[in-house]
Amino acid sequence: MVFFVYRSFYEGPLGKLVRHFPDATVLDWFRRVWDGAGAGDAYEWIERELGADVYGLNTIFETGLPAPESMRELRELLEKHLYVEQELRVDEHSVRVLTDDDEVDLAYFFVDDALVASEPDRWAYLLHEGWELPETLRTASADQVFIPPVPVEALISTPQGGEGVTYAVVLTFYASIDSIGYCPPKSFPGVRLPQLAEALRATDVRLGEWPRELLHLRALVAPDESEIRPALERCNRWPSFEEEIPETYGAHPQAHETALRLLEGFEPSSGRDPDRTLIRQGEHMAQMSIHMDDVFGYRQWFFFDDVWAAAHPDLTTSLMHYGVHWDPRCPRSHGDAEDCP
Template identity: 70%
Template sequence: MVSFIYRSVYEGPSGRLVRHFPDATVLDWFRRVWNEAGAGDAYEWVTRELGANVYGLSTIFETGLPAPQSTAELHRLLEEHLYVEQELRVDEHSVRVLTDDDDVMLAYFFVEDALVAAEPERWAYLLHDGWELPNLPPGFSAGRPFTPPVATWTPTPAPPGGEGTTYAVVLTFYSTFDSIGWNTPACFPGIRLPQLTATLRETDALIDKWSGEPAVLRALVAPGEDEIGPALERCNRWPDFERDIPETYGAHQQAHEVALRLLEVFEPSRGRDPHRTIIRQSEHVAQMAIHINGRSGYRQWFIFDDVWAAAHPDLAASLMHHGSHWDPRCHRNHGIGECAP
């Protein structure tokens, strides 16, 4: 089987579109559809058969050239005729593309089952059904400890005698060319998710170095709250994550009071609809698909601890890869450029 994955902010809460085809190889898929897609309006064919206007993909079917006979020939044709704004990577079992539509970056992948089976820690989240992560399996008992597969940043020091680790993957962006693959996961050592709210309240260290969303989340945790869910609900009404507000970087009580005053005057704009946001929380994983605007939809926030990650190691690892690089096969942590699997 061949899977097609479209990573696009236009694709609802998950930011992904997934389709599966019965072809044995990626080359077989291209050979099977080559003449059919090119016989009429290739743009309409791609939109109909794949379920979305996959940016630039139709151009490969508009050449009038014969279908490729080998992976090497497919690679050459894609290099010469596929409209790609950023990068194209082809190997024996996958095609991976990064492009942009001048507003946001977009990525799409054709991948064979054999490669997914060999690299589940790279593909599990991309092929996961929907945006919502599963809870712990009933009766789960932690086995092998989870090790993050990519670099992380540490907002707070580990408390004395603390246990476990909590991670946060916030998939967000503020400009076209930073809109995929620049979200370094945060790592909170020495705590698990039930202790996160207390840790956020108690720390004043290096808050001014935090990125927007974690700093806002800290400011919106209320005194005495034991769960992160209510703070996520408040984040859903935060006016502007791009706006830098120095008062939210101070001592927690002051930061919280300032943040609450800003919530009082929140008015949705640019098509933002807080009622469309989805928030879920359980003991070891919290998540939010926050609706940001009318055109590019949602951003995804995931917070989970090592207990959840030990139960779902491939899903946790691939989610961290998903945040830190556009190409699931790349072994670099960030960005655009050469990286061999």
């Protein structure tokens, strides 16, 4: 089986599109579709076959050249004729592309099931379909501890007697290009998800230390709340995550008072629709796909603790890699694209 994944902010609440094809290898998929895709309008054919306007992919089917006989020939054809703004990577089991449309970064992947089976910790999140992550906690051994695969900045000091850790992966961006990996994963050590709301209230934040999404989440936690879902629902009506508001830093009571006052004047703009936002919270995992505008659509926010991560190690590891780099096969965590072989 061959999988196709299109990582794109245009692709609804998931921010990605996943398709399955019965071909045994990536080369088999290209050979099977080569003549049909090139016989007419390749742009329209890709939309029908893959379900999306995959930026630049049509160019490889417009050459008039015969289909490749080997993966080496496919690599040479792609290097010469595929329109790519940034990076192209080809190996025996995958084609991986980073490009952009002058607005946002876009990445797409063709990968066979043999590579997926050998690297589940790299592909599990990319191939996960449906916006909801699983809440069920599979039984883990007593000594099973989740170790993050990438450097994770701690946003608070470990509270006395605190246990576990909660991670935040916020897939967001402000600038157009460099929109993948803009906000690497963060952590709250000594705190599991059921204690996160309390930990946020107890923390003072100085200017510039936190991502603005997490800063505003903290300010929107009410004094008596034990879960973060109500604060996520308020974030859904927060005016703008691009602006710094000094009054939302410092002691929580002042920050919360300011945040509530700002919520009163919220008026959606740029096609933003809070009713389209999706929010879910379990005991050890919470997530939100927040609708931000009518062009780029959604941003995905994930919060999960070490209990959930240990129960879903491949999915968690893959998600964390997804949060820092476009290429799931990159052996480095925060390197530029050229750092990866």
